[in-house]
Amino acid sequence: VSEYPGDVAARQSLANAYVKLDRRDDAIAQYEEILKISGNNPIVLNDMAWHLRETDPERALQLAEKASSIAPHSVSVMDTQAAILIELGNTKQAERVINKALEIRPESPTLLFRRAVLLDAKGNANDAIVELTQLLEAHQEFPERREAENMLSRLQNTQG
Secondary structure (H helix, E strand, O other): OOOOOOOHHHHHHHHHHHHHOOOHHHHHHHHHHHHHHOOOOHHHHHHHHHHHOOOOHHHHHHHHHHHHHHOOOOHHHHHHHHHHHHHOOOHHHHHHHHHHHHHHOOOOHHHHHHHHHHHHHOOOHHHHHHHHHHHHHHOOOOOOHHHHHHHHHHHHHHHO
8 A cells, every 4th residue: 555555445445454453543644645636436435434323413314315326226325325314313324224224135134133222223122123033033143133132132131
């Protein structure tokens, strides 16, 4: 990267390495540099939005919406956008985005998990429990499995 600062692939690899090392600020700095070079890269826009969703959700949403305008059928972009919308409390729009994504990939455990998060955010804990139970029974391995197990346990404990 220092030798070829305009090499987008090298910067993406470096950003991914920073993410794996839990150096999110360094990863975001690389995403910023990539966007200066190639501002319409939906993968980078989506990745940056994902990593900003907790610290700067408004900017994250702008980036996710830009990624969506460039790649309107990208399920990963829709998932990121829905996660941000849920965090911002915009459950109606999040539901529309998740439903659109589920039309494309109805069996995606990531999207089914996101729908359970949405149900919980809307105050439908019982429906979220059903969704999580079915998800965990149907899919042994998926990236959010541990999070889904923890969420199910938390919801079951609050239900009594």
